[in-house]
Amino acid sequence: MDKLNNKSFLRTINIHTDCTTAWKDCLSIIKESVPHITYNTWFLPIKPVEISDSALKVQVPNGFFVEWIEEHYNTLINKTINEVLGDSGKLIYTVLDDKKNDDEINVIIKDEEKKKTTDEISNQLVASPTEEPHETSLNPRYRFENFIKGEGNQLARAAAYAVGENPGETSFNPLFIYGGVGLGKTHLIQAIGNKILEYYPNKKVIYLSSDLFTVEFVEAIQSNSVNDFSNRYKSMDCLIIDDIQFLIGKEKTQDLFFHIFNTLHQSGKQIILSSDKPPKELKGLNERLISRFSWGLTTDIQPPDFETRIAILKNKSNSFGINLSNEIFEYIAHNITSNIRELEGCLIKLLANSSLNGKEIDYELTKRTVKEISTKRHVNISIEYITNVVCEHFKVDENKVREKNRKKEVVLARQTAMFLSKKLTKSSLKTIGLHFGGRDHSTVIHAHNTIEEMISKDSRLKQSIGELKNKIEMSI
Numbered sequence: 001m002d003k004l005n006n007k008s009f010l011r012t013i014n015i016h017t018d019c020t021t022a023w024k025d026c027l028s029i030i031k032e033s034v035p036h037i038t039y040n041t042w043f044l045p046i047k048p049v050e051i052s053d054s055a056l057k058v059q060v061p062n063g064f065f066v067e068w069i070e071e072h073y074n075t076l077i078n079k080t081i082n083e084v085l086g087d088s089g090k091l092i093y094t095v096l097d098d099k100k101n102d103d104e105i106n107v108i109i110k111d112e113e114k115k116k117t118t119d120e121i122s123n124q125l126v127a128s129p130t131e132e133p134h135e136t137s138l139n140p141r142y143r144f145e146n147f148i149k150g151e152g153n154q155l156a157r158a159a160a161y162a163v164g165e166n167p168g169e170t171s172f173n174p175l176f177i178y179g180g181v182g183l184g185k186t187h188l189i190q191a192i193g194n195k196i197l198e199y200y201p202n203k204k205v206i207y208l209s210s211d212l213f214t215v216e217f218v219e220a221i222q223s224n225s226v227n228d229f230s231n232r233y234k235s236m237d238c239l240i241i242d243d244i245q246f247l248i249g250k251e252k253t254q255d256l257f258f259h260i261f262n263t264l265h266q267s268g269k270q271i272i273l274s275s276d277k278p279p280k281e282l283k284g285l286n287e288r289l290i291s292r293f294s295w296g297l298t299t300d301i302q303p304p305d306f307e308t309r310i311a312i313l314k315n316k317s318n319s320f321g322i323n324l325s326n327e328i329f330e331y332i333a334h335n336i337t338s339n340i341r342e343l344e345g346c347l348i349k350l351l352a353n354s355s356l357n358g359k360e361i362d363y364e365l366t367k368r369t370v371k372e373i374s375t376k377r378h379v380n381i382s383i384e385y386i387t388n389v390v391c392e393h394f395k396v397d398e399n400k401v402r403e404k405n406r407k408k409e410v411v412l413a414r415q416t417a418m419f420l421s422k423k424l425t426k427s428s429l430k431t432i433g434l435h436f437g438g439r440d441h442s443t444v445i446h447a448h449n450t451i452e453e454m455i456s457k458d459s460r461l462k463q464s465i466g467e468l469k470n471k472i473e474m475s476i
C-alpha cells in the first residue's frame, strides 16, 4: 500500500488521533507565519471539533471566516495541514451560528486558490440572501434573535413575530412589508419562516424572490409543467415572496400568482410579501393583486435611528468576535445612516483592512474605511442617470430641465436632480451646473438649499425624494 509508505500519513494516524492536539500543532505553525493581530482575529477563534482519517473538522464563528481564510490564507493552511496531517490532509469548516450540520463547508485543501476580491467577499456575505441550498431556501441566519428592534422597524417586527407564532391565524394575511434597500425586509420575512419551522416543523414553508418565481414559471412553461409548478406553491402552508415589485410588467406571472394567492388565502395559509413600495404605488401591477395585497397588514420599515444603528453595529461586531470602542461605533453610526447592509459592510471592511495590514482597528482606520465606502457608493452614479430617474418620477421631459423653462414642475424636477447630483456624485458644483444647460455653480447651491428647505416642511416631498435617492443608489 502506497499510503502506508508515506511518512506523513503514518505520522498522521500515529500522532494526531485527537483533534485538539492536531489543531494546536497547526496553530503553532500559523502563529509563526502571520502578524499577531491576524492570528488573534482569524485563527484563535477557530475551535477543533473532531478528526477522522486525515480530515480535521473545525468550527468557525461565522461564514465570513471561511471566506476570508480561504481568500487570504489558503496557501498557509494548505502548507500547515500538509505538514501536520500529511499529504491527504484536509480541513473541514463548520459554522457556529448555523445550527444545522448540513451547513458544513467542506474545504479540500488541494483546491485551487480562489481569486476573489475583498469586495466580492463582502458583497457575498452581506448581500446574499441564501448560502447553502435549503429545502425551503430560508437562510437559517436570519432570525428574530439577531434582528435588532428600533423605532423604524417596530411595527413590522411585531407583526412579523405574531405571524411567525400563528401563521395563517392572524388578520395579518397577507403580511406586506415594504421599505428601502438594505433595511432588513429580507431578514425579517425569512425570520418569520424560520420561526414557523421552529414552532411547527411539519409546516411547508417556502421563501423565494419574485424574480426566481418568474424564472421558475418560465421554465415550467417551457417544460409543459405549469400545473405542477402551480400545485407545488398551492400546497404550501406559508409562501414568502421577496421583492414583489419585480413582478411589474410580467402579466402572465402575475396571473398565475393571483391564482396561487387566492387558493392559499382561502384555505387560511399564510402569505408574506416584501416590496420596495407600498401596494398602491406598485404601478404596472394588476389592480386585483394590489387590492389583495392590502387585505391583511401593510407595514413599512424606516431607516434606523442613531441608537438603533449603534445597537446593530454592536451586535454585529460581537458576532464577528471583535471589540470596538464607543467612539468608533459612533463615528460609523454618524456617517452611515440610511442602510443597514452598509453598516455591516463597513465592519467587514474594517476587519479586513485591519487584518491585512496587521493593525488594530482604530479611529483613523475607521475614518478611512467609512470614506472608502461613501466614495464607492458615489463613484458610479452619473448626473445623466439621476436626471433621467428624477424626470421620470416627476413626469417631466428631460430636455426641459436643461432648457430655460420656468414651469413649476420643471423647476422642481431640475432642482431635485441638482440636489441629488450634489448628494450622490463627486462632481463639482460647476460640473453639475454644466449638465443643466450650462447654469453656474450658484444656481446649484440655490437649488440644493431650496430643496433642503422644502423637504424640511413637506414630509411627502421628503419621502419621495428619499425614495428617488434609494432607487438611484440601488441601481449601482
Ligand code: ADP
Pocket: 126, 146, 147, 148, 149, 153, 179, 180, 181, 182, 183, 184, 185, 186, 187, 188, 312, 340, 341, 344
Ligand atoms: P433588504 O431586504 O431590506 O434590502 P436585508 O434584509 O437584506 O435588507 O438587510 C441587509 C442586512 O442588514 C442583512 O445582513 C441583515 O441581516 C441586516 N439587518 C437589517 N436589519 C437588521 C436589524 N434590525 N438588525 C440586525 N441586522 C439587520
Ligand code: MG
Pocket: 185, 186, 187, 242
Ligand atoms: Mg431584500
